[in-house]
Amino acid sequence: MRKVESRALACLLLAVILFFGLCYFIYKMAVNGEEWSTFKGNMNVYTDGQLSRGSIYDRNGEILIQCTKDGIIYSNDAEIRKATVHTVGDIYGNISNGLLNLKKGDLIGYSFINGIYSPDDTGNEIYLTLDANACEVAYNALGDHNGTVGVFNYETGEILCVVSKPTFDPMDIPDDPEDGTYYNKFIQGTMVPGSIFKLITAAAAIDSIDNLDEFSFDCDGSSEVEGDVINCTYAHGTVDFEEALAKSCNGAFGELSMEMGADKLEEYTDKAGLTNSYNIDGIMTKPSSFEFPSDTSVNLAWSGIGQYNDLINPCAMMVYMGAIANGGEAVEPSLIKRNSVKPNSLGNYLSEETADKIKDMMKNNVVETYGEENYPGLDIYAKSGTAEVVIGEQPNGWFVGFVKNEDYPYAFVVFVEKGGNGSTSAGPVARKTLEALIN
Template identity: 55%
Template sequence: MQKLENRARICLLLAAVLFLGIVVFTWRLVTHGAEWATFYGNTQIYTNGMINRGTVYDRNGVMLMQCTTNGVVYPESSTLRMATVHAVGDPKGNMSTGAINMWKGGLIGYDFLNGTYDTTKDGKKITLNIDSSANVAAYNALGSHNGVVGVFNYKTGEIMCMVNKPSFDPLGSLPADPNSSIYFNSFLQGKMTPGSTFKLVTSAAAIDYDPEISSFSFTCDGVNYYRGEKIACTHAHGTSDFERALAVSCNGAFGAISREVGAENLKKETEDCGLTSSINIDGIKTTPGTFEFPTDNDVKLSWAGIGQAKDQVNPASMMVFVGSIANGGKAVQPSMIKSSNIIKKLSGGKSLGNYLSEDTASQLKSMMKNDVKVTYGESNFPGLDIYAKSGTAEVGTADNNGWFVGFIDDPDHPYAFVVWVEGGGTGYQVGGPIIRTVLNTLIQNN
């Protein structure tokens, strides 16, 4: 009798292990099935190492890439190919952020019940949020400069434009090394010295943590000294209050504001604004920014609050941050894949939370409009209700890198933007004309 009971226990234990194994396998099949099905050894969906089915379109139905058994087909225009390759990807899938690599399961038409079975053998279509005409406009506007242009809808999260230079023609000669820098997507994977664009974060910290900021005043002589250390400006700005200090981008003034706010508050504000976090964009993880706000060195703290020192920011994260200013402090998760969800279009994209309070966002918005009026010139952006902040990042080379970030207040076209131009010099002078061209193209097409 005892032997029968022991055998029964063993059988029950084996049944339990079997059941648990089935549960684990089913869970892994559901969560990793697409990854298993798109393994490169699957000759049904790969020809000569390349996906042989699926098509990628832009938001307006322009074909950007078609995978066939005879190879990958791209548009006839080489400029269009180079302007969209960082979104679409290269034939070999070396670009980790490209659609051909990131969403291959969607291209081949994988689903849980049928796997990769497809009666047409043409695969499925993926529609990206980008407007290819805006990408071409951005690519051309960058001219001979390398750089980044990104635009997204700060209500729905749709990434309308994403351009990186240097770029390459996917139909041209490709580097054999899959780790070549030519495949690097600076908009999503890069991080750069933000220069004076970071003064928006310092301003937010001042609004939140310095009760005396409304009475702030600073007199800039062009070369300002603190404890014997020089904090230089482009020229003498004279006496400025808080709002004017941002408009003229006075380093001396913002060094003083940074010291008043303090290292811990600057650190917290930077984290609250999402600049030290990675953002998940349809499975693509952006590179988090890195910052140091020393508590024992006020001079280094001053430069950190100005946007220099060891500050490093990701362009996509900066775009989302300025979008939150436009959106009453609410940050929206960016997306590359176009959604047919009507509820999302009506209620907005997925929330990343409140980066700022509504009052802080409102004050920053007003200050950014003042930037345009005082420094950048509203006449340079006809027809655009634009709010912006420029930056000139000193990186130890002969030519500084230029930034121009901001948004437009337009209910039909709620777009936030980031422009970074390597060696471009003064941010608004190089970035302003670029984003004006891109925004006008987006408004005309959408």
């Protein structure tokens, strides 16, 4: 009797171990199944070490990459390949945060229930929100300069254009790539913003400085702060708040920054979403970083002018432009096209009144400084920036803003390395890219 009892116990124990082992296996499969099936040794989804399933298209069905059993097929246009490779990725994984790398499971058609079974063995098709033609136009518009261009729909969050230069042709991987070739400046970059940061300082000033309508600053080209000097490109004369932004007067914005102090600038930088890391369908952006010195030194003034230790992420700036256009509400950017476009609201970055006031000022910038005639057919709102980085070298040019157009509600960011003046170097890149998207 005793023998039977102990055998039954042993069996029970074995059954319990088996049961927990099975639970553990199912758990590991749920967590790691996708990784197991995308393992390079999996002959079902790799041919000669290359992914043999899954395709990525742009929003209009233009091929960006097709992974087949007979090899990889890219766009047959070399410029489209170079203009989209940072988003799509390359088969060698040089672009670590490209979709080819991040969406492997989706591309091969992995699911927990069916594994990698797919009836025709071709995997899945992913359609992006990108417009490959506009990316090519942006790439060409940058000319000989390195830089980045981003455009998104500020109502739906769909990203239409991302270009980062230097770039490369994924069909012809360079032996000795230029520094930064494999790095997506729009996603991973943080650069000195220069005067585009005045759009954040302006929002803080509108909300916290009394009688801003009566603000007046006499600019003779250089002003003194705590014994140090703040220079402007030329003597702007007497400017009010609106003119200070249109002429991008450093002296006036230095004074406003000193009046508001470090905490206020920091608060509005956070509120503008600049220090966020955005999750764009699994691609994480690099947060911007700032240092607002709490002493009242000239550095505080420079930090409110977009210099000192300010470093801004282009994608975050584009999202902030969308919030201004949208009456304060920010929308999360996305790259993968979905059947129903349900924008993901990030809440209000500015009050509606503040957003509308800045919007009016950005229109005034175009009318007074950049020239509406330079943007024919585009109801454009903008701010330029010319960021000094290395003394004696050409500064970097920025042009950021949005267009008001019921059918094309697009916000943009353009950064041209060593382009010099922002409105003349980055402005035309914005115009050409927007024209490609709108016309």
